[in-house]
Amino acid sequence: xxxxxxxQSLTFHRDQLPIxxxxxxxxxxxxxxxxxxxxxxxxxxxxxxxxxxxxxxEDFVVSMHxxxxxxxxxxxxxLFHYLGHQNGLKLELTCLENLRFYQQFSGSQSxxxxxxxxxxxxxxxxxxxxxxxxxAGQKKRLALARLLxxxxxxxxxxxxxxxxxxxxxxxxxxxxxxxxxxxxxxIMTSHGSFVPDVLPHRIIRLNHGRIEGVAQ
Numbered sequence: 236x237x238x239x240x241x242x243q244s245l246t247f248h249r250d251q252l253p254i255x256x257x258x259x260x261x262x263x264x265x266x267x268x269x270x271x272x273x274x275x276x277x278x279x280x281x282x283x284x285x286x287x288x289x290x291x292x293e294d295f296v297v298s299m300h301x302x303x304x305x306x307x308x309x310x311x312x313x314l315f316h317y318l319g320h321q322n323g324l325k326l327e328l329t330c331l332e333n334l335r336f337y338q339q340f341s342g343s344q345s346x347x348x349x350x351x352x353x354x355x356x357x358x359x360x361x362x363x364x365x366x367x368x369x370x371a372g373q374k375k376r377l378a379l380a381r382l383l384x385x386x387x388x389x390x391x392x393x394x395x396x397x398x399x400x401x402x403x404x405x406x407x408x409x410x411x412x413x414x415x416x417x418x419x420x421x422i423m424t425s426h427g428s429f430v431p432d433v434l435p436h437r438i439i440r441l442n443h444g445r446i447e448g449v450a451q
Contacts, residue, residue, distance in 0.1 A: 272441035
């Protein structure tokens with residue numbers, strides 16, 4: 236059986252300097268791959284390439300379940316959810332309005348209401364509060380709530396634990412468990428190794444754009 240996602244010969248340069256060089260790894264069904272590395276190691280660049288926010292400079296192969304995967308194609312875009320450093324919130328809208336906007340924009344629903352996911356991420360009572368009035372941690376929780384609104388096979392999460400307290404970290408762990416239990420998979424970056432031990436996962440360490448090591 237082919238892996239959920241397979242990456243071959245991924246390379247990226249900026250100003251003729253190598254940022255990523257010949258990365259090769261795979262992601263299995265119901266698995267978390269944690270990408271670690273110091274600042275500047277290429278973690279965010281990797282995530283942006285996988286989700287289509289950066290243009291391909293070199294020929295490299297990304298396939299999902301053995302089929303070519305192109306994040307800029309509508310069909311493939313519906314297979315994954317990307318959460319980056321920027322929360323992607325409209326600050327002038329309320330929490331409910333932000334989620335409803337995303338729900339309509341994504342065109343994919345999980346069967347849960349916006350109110351239900353707000354309660355799950357600890358924002359019950361903030362439905363009508365503008366996102367501009369939320370703390371940094373609350374904004375991150377609102378961004379994480381979008382993961383529950385859509386059913387996506389693949390999550391690409393860039394530093395999902397940032398700006399979160401211990402309860403927020405536990406929330407991310409809970410979301411990861413939910414994704415794995417429903418047959419989904421996750422590629423995520425983190426400065427720490429917060430992935431719960433009960434989840435099947437691998438750690439890939441980047442160093443100056445190259446894979447330095449892989450650990451279970």
